[in-house]
Amino acid sequence: MNIIVVGLSHKTASVDIREKVAFAPTNMEKPLRALVDIPDITEAIIVSTCNRVEVYVTTHDIAGGIARVKRFLADYHNLSLENLDPHLYAHHGEEAIRHVFRVASSLDSMVVGEPQILGQIKTSYGYAAEFKSSGIILNRFLHKAFSVAKRVRTETKIASSAVSVAFAAVELSRKIFDELSDKTVMLIGAGEMCELAAKHFLNNGVRGVMVTNRTFERAERLADEFGGRAVKFDDLFDYLHKADIILSSTGAPHCIIGPKDLDEVMRKRKQKPMFFIDIAVPRDIDPKVNDVENVYLYTVDDLQEVVQANLAQRAEEAKKAEDIVNQEIGQFFKWLSSLEVTPTIVALRARFDEIRRTELEKTLANWKDLPPDGQKRLEALTNAIMNKLLHPPTSLLKKAGQGGRTDLYVDALRALFELQTADEGEQELGELEE
């Protein structure tokens, strides 16, 4: 039995293609049913997120299975396969296992280490379980993928640091202030990044927001949005001491806050620390402000550097994560290959026995003066020959099964003796599960 993966992701397809191939989460039953109805496809799972659409299936026929799944993706979304095919990747064998383990561990994500993907795969697996399109192999496969992802998360620091400017600002503030719940954020000016950072601070529990802007109406509107209070721009220095975290992004041509302005402010604050984040270009806040005691100033470039350093650290950690994935692939592949062993042995034995019986019957039918115990003796003789012949391949196969390298022998035996690759083995799977 083979696992194959067919799909596309942010690495192979732009968003306009990805959205055409995406599956609606509200209607997963239909595509999952359609997949398992395809001949020779036994189990199926569909993972569909905004960054990737992937189909995991089990099949006996790798090339045929891949072709059928590709055809399904095109037909289901009414696309032409010629246009879609260049964006699709397909994996089987160890590569398929590696791919899914990497995806679940967020090693294949746009932002490596981002945590959502694991949840998305779990949801996708949930649909497959609900509509019974996954069976023994994919169930085990996905559970393995979840445990690999968990190992990666706990044993590496792949997701431990902020990789966006807004988050980096929140993390920094946590190293200055212990608690954010009694802190106030002040927004000076407006701008997308400024507002995003303010939202992050609010999500992380700051107590309040003050907004000031040269256009007071704009300040009021923003203050409404954040549930904060608007401050007139001219009154900035009357309120500055009440703010612990200041996000500034005005369009002012020169600095609006300098180190001298802070003497008074810090005195009013009894030297409680302040954290300035200057997002404006040109700068709003004089760089010398960073030299004022208990005041910390970060510009958007500084934050960007933090993010870059964190990304570099993630890349380092990703290497460790790949090692973990590689270890786990071996284990899972061993199990997957061992599934083939018992059915092959059973089929081989059945084939030999069938030949033996046919030939024996032919001989006995024409043997007139057979001694009374002749039939018994012939039975024993042919049985012994058959067992002697079967012993080496059987034990070799069993041994290979423990080593994980069975596919070669299984394929050879099947071809040499024209064994049926029917689903007869499937009943045996249960006992191999453990």
Added chain:
Amino acid sequence: MNAMLYFFTLGLYLAATITYLVYLVKPQPSLAKTSRWIIYGGFLIHALFTLGRYFEGGRTPITNLHESLSFFSLAIVGVFIVFERRYKVTILGSFVIPIALVLMSISMLFPMGIAPLNPALKSKWLVVHTVVAFLGYASFTVAFGAGIMYLIQERFLKQKKLGAMYQKLPSLDKLDDINYRCLTFGFPLLTLAIISGAIWAETAWGTYWSWDPKETWSLITWFVYAALLHGRLTTGWRGRKAAILAIAGFFVLLFTFLGVNLLLSGLHSYK
């Protein structure tokens, strides 16, 4: 038996210092746990050793430099454990436990034997005066550790060098808070030590205050911490300034404790 406990304590403090210092550079959560258990064990055995000496000598075992250093070290570990549990900052140990180890090691240099008690020390005041003084010293030692951590973390944040150690050090606010708590804990104890000492001096020597070097330096130490506490409460000497003063105060304190005993001679020179 007692000597065995003493060296066992020394060994555990050494082991804890090593694990705490490794924890400083290596991000392994298991190291934090290991260090914690080693230091709990060390504290327990050290306390047993001190109790043993109390029963053996029939008096508070803080009568000479060997005993004082050992008790100082015990008090530091004890106060550290309280703060570590309260604030959940394992890394504080990387800065405080080595000090306990050093003091403990220095105590080895002085004769360990239980000598007959100096007649001047035969008083019920001995236990109050010394235990209170060393508990105060120990809190100031923890404040010193937090102060060093504050300056390191502040430097990282100002210079925007956000490396592995930055990740592990707690926030500035927390370090400042530890500093402040240590101060509010240590200062009353130091005050009490000076007052109890004065009362005891009146009964033993007939005068409350005789400007003995120990007394003078204790008063200087007291003024340093009083200034810090005052500045903090009124004009907001916090953060960097408070950290520097806590560090400076610790050196004055060390001189009051060790320098006075070893370099200056006076009524308090018990070697």
